Amino acid sequence: MGYLTTHVLDSAHGVPGNEIEIRLYQIGEQRSLLKTVTTNDDGRVDAPLLEKDEFRKGVYELQFAVSDYYRRLGVELPEPAFLGDVVIRFGIADEAEHYHVPLLISPYSYSTYRGS
Structure with missing residues (x-):
């Protein structure tokens, strides 16, 4: 099984x-908060943010x-x-893979990618 x-x-x-608060949402017909970490x-x-049956x-x-930090x-x-708040919307297409979503921040910019 994969994980996030x-x-x-x-x-x-x-x-x-x-000590940065992160909220994880699932996007469907409604935006549902899954967890805050x-x-x-x-x-x-x-x-992991998602694993096993949740993934x-x-x-x-x-x-x-980010601004709170x-x-x-x-x-x-x-x-x-x-x-x-920096918001990253992404898709999980393969439930067997590891999805790693890193965030690099500064007060005026950010970048992300699918990591390993």
């Missing part, structure tokens, strides 16, 4: 993005609370922040 993981890297400071000191989540084909969203670090941001 993520991690956050703060490219502005060259460190893992720790927080990254650890390594910028990762302690367990199914479909469209999902990860929502990362930078404000907690003392970074001066405008109000509203340029990046408040």
